[in-house]
Amino acid sequence: MARALRRSRALLPSPRDYRDLRRTWKGDLVAGVTVGIVALPLALGFGVSSGVSAEAGLVTAIVAGMLAAVFGGSNVQVSGPTGAMVVVLLPIVAQHGVGSVATVSVLAGVAVLIAGALRLGRAVSFIPWPVIEGFTLGIAVIIFLQQLPLLTSPHTAAAGEHSSNAIVAAIESIAEADWGYAPWSLGTAAIVAAIMIVAPRIHPSLPGSLIGIVVVTLVSLVVATPLARIGELPSTLPAPALPDLRPELVSTLVLPALTIAALAAIESLLSARVAASLDDTGPYDPDRELLGQGVASIGSGLFGGMPATGAIARTAVNVRSGGRSRLASIVHALVLLGVVLIASGPVAAVPLAALGGILMVTAVRMVQVATVRSIVRSTRSDAAGFIITAIVTVSLDLIVAVLVGILVVGVVAIRNMSKATGVHREGLEGEAHPGDTRIAILRFDGPLIFAASDRVFDRVTSIRGVGVVILRVSQLELVDASGARVLTEIVRALERRGITVLIKGVREGHERLFRSVGVLSSLRHQNHVFETLPDAIEHARSHIRRERTRGDESDQGEV
Known part of the structure; x- marks a missing residue:
């Protein structure tokens, strides 16, 4: 009984989480501000791309980012809306409406929290590396394709307007493109993408995505354009409220929620593991990380946000900017809260096409050519698992893709093992x-x-x-x-x-x-x-x- 109590306490926040704060606080403050700047356009973009709203993306980054920082199992993990969630949420919004997102966020959060309490955090180690990379490649392709409806029409891809399959939706949006609008939106996206590519070459600390947004927003305010904009944002956080938990809705959302929970667990644990390998950031507790991500998604859902996960790109920026304690992630959430309280007006003027450009560049950066090359040149089974996982991710379903990839790699591995007998x-x-x-x-x-x-x-x-x-x-x-x-x-x-x-x-x-x-x-x-x-x-x-x-x-x- 005493042992179980000690193990339970280990999953909860404690003063030990901040024992190095006197030594790291300066670096944490700088890193928190840096990550907040980087996260702002991503939060807005993922919110819009998921079919919900820019506001939902921002709320998720603030609430989930704060809760995961306090309750999670990593000292440097930065959480919020991510591309994997966008891929799953878009068909849910199309089928059940925007209001279902808060419900599915709470349900998925409960599932992830239970997984942490059951100490299932080490399960991610059973997913082979080629499957993870194939999964990442597939998500990157989907995120890139999902921006085409945003760039070919002045209206975002409204629920039910296009197919839930990213490839089909991209083809439909091109076929139905408004070619009076598309040159403006594609040009805007291209300008943002170019700035994102060039800015780090001038100086690594320059936030290319934020600079790109500021430039195209100022230009769009001076020059008359048909570009669609983010629109009005609230100047405060919405009040927390229980989402729609009617039994008939919950029953239809259980399977999507479990899919989201699995994705959140996988992505968060991978991000925490990658962060631990980047620098001396201290150990991470995978079970506590699951518990923290569950709390974060529940909290996000109560405030009308989306499911959250640990974000690999933002976590890497945090570590490389000097973040070493949870203070950095907390500051990142406070920076975004400051945007809501102080700068919601200017943010409302940002063209949606700028967010599309940011997410396209983000999708491309998710794929490391050297990694793809090394996997394809490794063993036949690993290459097959990588390629099949990527194809199934894009064409069918994310969880099915992971399961199929594991099955392919596992079957071939067992076959090779049997040959060694x-x-x-x-x-x-x-x-x-x-x-x-x-x-x-x-x-x-x-x-x-x-x-x-x-x-x-x-x-x-x-x-x-x-x-x-x-x-x-x-x-x-x-x-x-x-x-x-x-x-x-x-x-x-x-x-x-x-x-x-x-x-x-x-x-x-x-x-x-x-x-x-x-x-x-x-x-x-x-x-x-x-x-x-x-x-x-x-x-x-x-x-x-x-x-x-x-x-x-x-x-x-x-x-």
């Missing part, structure tokens, strides 16, 4: 004895798992012309229930043919499995298990001598 016949060491040709020593190497069981059974039971078989199992690295079962079947098959089976070198970790599955009980005698090979050979020779003696007596009897 070998059965080799060895010669008898030392001075030869009469009848030694009637003794076979078979050495098992590698893992003995279900995928290799049939091949191993056929290899061993095909042996002929022997009276004793010694199975050397000390080199087996891994044995599952199927592998142990095939050993049982091998012993029984050989014994039925009158061949005595001896087993040498049962590992301590395998003995319990061998007993429970019946490997040892299938032997002719309980003394047919040996620790050393010389003892097993000596016992085998005694069997051969008795066999020869019986044969000689039989011959004399016939005479």
Whole structure:
């Protein structure tokens, strides 16, 4: 009970979270302001792109960013709306309306919170790297394509106007493009993109996205343009309120909420893990991180926001800007709150096309060419898992993509593992004895798992012309229930043919499995298990001598 209580306390905020604050606070303040500036256009863009509103994106960045900073398991994680959430939310908005987003945010937050309480934080380590990168590539493609409706028409892609599939929606938007409007919007997006590319080359600390927004907004205010704008934003945070939790709505949103919860967990844990590898940012607690992200999404939903996750790009900016404690993420949220309280008027004048340009550049930057090249050139299975995951992400569903990718990589990995399983016949060491040709020593190497069981059974039971078989199992690295079962079947098959089976070198970790599955009980005698090979050979020779003696007596009897 006391141990469970201690583990529960470890998931909650404590003064220990800020023990290094006296040393890091200056860097945290600078990093927090920097990330806040970087996060502003992204929050607005993801809010619009998801089909909700710029306000919802900003609210999510403020509320979820603050809550995740306090309750999360990473010292430097920055949370808010992300591209993965946009990809899932757009079809939900199209089918159930904007009001469903707050509901699904709370439901997904509860699911992630429960996952943290159940200590499922380490589960992300089971997702192979090529699958993660394929998933990221697919999301990047979707985010890029989702901006085309925004840039080809003065109206954003309203719910139900286009297909929920990004490729189909992009084709539809091009076919229905307003070519009197498109040159203005595409030009605006191009200017923002160019500034985002050039600004860091002038100085790494220049916030290209913010500069781009300011430039095109000022130009659009001076020059008469048909560009659609963000529109009026509230000058305060909305009051918290329970979303629509009618049973009939909740029942239809459970599966989308679970999808969002899985995405939030995966992306947040990956972001926290990446952050821990960037610099000396201290350890992170994956279970507490899930709990914190769950609280963040619930809080965001109560304020009318979207589901939140840890954001890899913003977290990386935080670390590289000197953020080392939770204060940096808290300051980032306060900076965005200041925008709402002080600068909501100027932000309302920002052209929507500028946000499209920012998200297009963000999507391109999500894909690292060197990473793609290294995966494609690695193994066939990893390359297949990467490509298939990316294709399924774009064409079908994000969670299905992850599952399919894991399945492809897993099946090929098991296949390769099964190929490493070998059965080799060895010669008898030392001075030869009469009848030694009637003794076979078979050495098992590698893992003995279900995928290799049939091949191993056929290899061993095909042996002929022997009276004793010694199975050397000390080199087996891994044995599952199927592998142990095939050993049982091998012993029984050989014994039925009158061949005595001896087993040498049962590992301590395998003995319990061998007993429970019946490997040892299938032997002719309980003394047919040996620790050393010389003892097993000596016992085998005694069997051969008795066999020869019986044969000689039989011959004399016939005479």
